[in-house]
């Protein structure tokens with residue numbers, strides 16, 4: 001042990017935590033659950049140091065089993081060498097606890113609300129080219145959240161299918177802390193930050209929705225479609241089937257704001273960002 005790794009604080013430095021998350025597949029190494037703790041495989045009291053290779057991720061249950069002696073250290077070590085999520089290529093699904101007769105989705109400060117009007121009530125706050133990136137189904141007290149996020153290569157990286165959350169192993173970082181899910185493309189580059197407020201509210205606070213060359217930037221107080229400099233701020237739609245409906249939809253979908261002919265990759269991103277700034281400065 002060298003002096004520079006010896007440490008008196010039990011707090012693991014953040015870059016080290018991220019390294020451990022990546023290595024462990026953003027989940028408990030034994031079962032893949034996205035809710036976990038950082039666990040020193042060597043006894044902390046003995047080593048008193050933070051080395052990424054000596055720390056693993058365990059969910060509450062497996063942590064408790066290890067501490068209690070029901071889960072042998074050797075099994076944890078084997079799981080650490082071959083983490084569940086990396087083996088599967090996808091995270092273990094996690095059930096979000098949504099329910100009720102009313103729902104609210106907030107995207108960049110714009111709010112979409114709906115109430116159950118009989119079985120099969122559907123609200124699609126954002127859809128691009130026929131793919132509902134965010135969608136809700138209400139009926140019989142059930143509130144089913146659906147969500148899909150694509151990366152720059154048009155590959156889906158995050159899914160919520162009828163409240164079941166799972167993600168691929170390709171993002172640079174995925175973190176569910178408390179009620180906040182953060183996907184990062186790189187250091188300080190957030191792909192999406194989502195705040196879950198069960199039983200019936202979801203807030204997309206920042207990031208970008210990407211699909212087929214369309215980019216929808218989400219800021220805490222506005223949405224900007226960079227392809228054609230569409231700026232949306234402070235809007236509210238209630239019981240509106242569609243919200244922001246972009247691109248071609250085989251089955252035409254009415255929307256709060258529907259834009260069919262949207263340029264792909266042709267938008268001047270710099271001009272769009274300049275326009276956004278002007279809009280923000282002009283806002284009351």
Ligand SMILES: [Zn+2]
Nearest residue numbers: 028031059062
């Ligand atoms: Zn576990």
